[in-house]
């Protein structure tokens with residue numbers, strides 16, 4: 001029998017990406033006892049050293065996400081001027097462990113939930129009684145019993161575990177009158193990527209690729225030629241899997257992404273198209289960064305029309321402002337650009353009603369899994385916006 005531990009708290013946050021970190025800290029600072037359950041050894045989700053995406057938010061030179069994310073940015077500027085990813089991990093860890101009201105469970109995967117059925121008001125007939133996580137490093141199951149739950153897992157793990165309503169894939173253009181070529185709804189989403197980073201050294205370095213590396217030529221890089229000289233080159237366009245199941249097929253997609261990454265490095269090192277003799281492979285993320293999977297359904301679903309019209313909601317608690325940045329499901333192998341980008345108003349309003357479940361009484365969410373259409377997600381998904389939503393939803397819930 002494996003060990004079982006019980007924890008009671010006011011709030012349990014699942015997922016310690018930028019949304020979950022800010023949600024947990026916001027609630028803790030309101031005086032709530034919080035459990036933050038996170039399946040990885042480091043915090044930050046797609047922004048962590050394991051995946052390495054940059055945090056972006058609302059476009060426009062006068063726009064800046066404030067609150068907890070700004071505190072984190074400022075401290076990172078002070079303590080980590082060289083933008084070292086390992087120092088960044090410690091900055092995030094420090095922000096969480098310094099909050100006395102947070103119990104942090106790292107390496108702990110939420111994998112079960114117990115619910116109660118009844119009449120919980122506003123048409124909601126179910127509520128969560130507890131969730132269970134398995135911590136692999138200690139071979140321990142944690143049963144967390146709390147008043148409220150926040151699903152910040154990106155993949156909406158509490159949807160299959162509790163029956164929370166969710167959406168997946170692309171809506172047809174006419175469902176919400178959105179500007180998309182999709183005629184019939186499908187399950188396609190934006191894909192995932194394993195990022196790579198190179199480093200220039202003072203000596204020639206050879207690269208012998210594994211046999212299973214994807215063979216690549218100039219033709220594959222017609223739209224995005226690797227730019228070793230750019231500090232912003234992280235190969236985000238090595239994207240696959242949006243036309244598959246980005247939850248259940250993740251390990252298959254990851255295998256293809258790793259072959260694509262080593263194939264790309266082989267192309268850079270050995271094709272002769274680059275002056276890359278002295279370059280070394282500094283990082284290859286084996287954990288794919290995900291852009292899209294299940295999106296929870298809240299009391300309100302934000303659409304492209306809402307964003308385009310810059311709709312003012314009476315329950316506005318957060319703001320977005322990244323462009324509609326829609327990625328093609330076939331990603332790197334798309335016959336054309338990997339993504340299309342179109343401006344949004346910036347900033348635009350994000351309502352509280354898109355951050356709590358339509359059918360589960362005590363379930364909140366923050367991050368890329370809030371209640372949005374696929375088109376709206378293409379903008380709301382950036383991490384400073386996700387962080388702001390995390391801060392907003394648990395602060396708003398405290399006053400609700």
Ligand SMILES: Cc1cc2nc3c(=O)[nH]c(=O)nc-3n(C[C@H](O)[C@H](O)[C@H](O)COP(=O)(O)OP(=O)(O)OC[C@H]3O[C@@H](n4cnc5c(N)ncnc54)[C@H](O)[C@@H]3O)c2cc1C
Pocket residue numbers: 014015016017018019020037038039040044045046047053054055056057108109110111152153154155157191192193236288289290291366367368369381382383384386
């Ligand atoms: C390649 C790529 C490029 C991108 N480019 C940018 C960019 O330039 N700028 C930008 O801001 N955004 C970018 N994005 C989008 C952005 O990274 C995501 O939308 C964002 O990470 C969502 O934040 P989140 O906190 O909701 O989720 P995540 O960052 O995915 O964090 C959720 C965390 O929850 C954990 N988790 C999942 N399930 C469980 C469970 N059952 N139990 C416990 N923990 C769990 C996960 O391990 C994960 O760490 C990019 C995404 C990708 C993949």
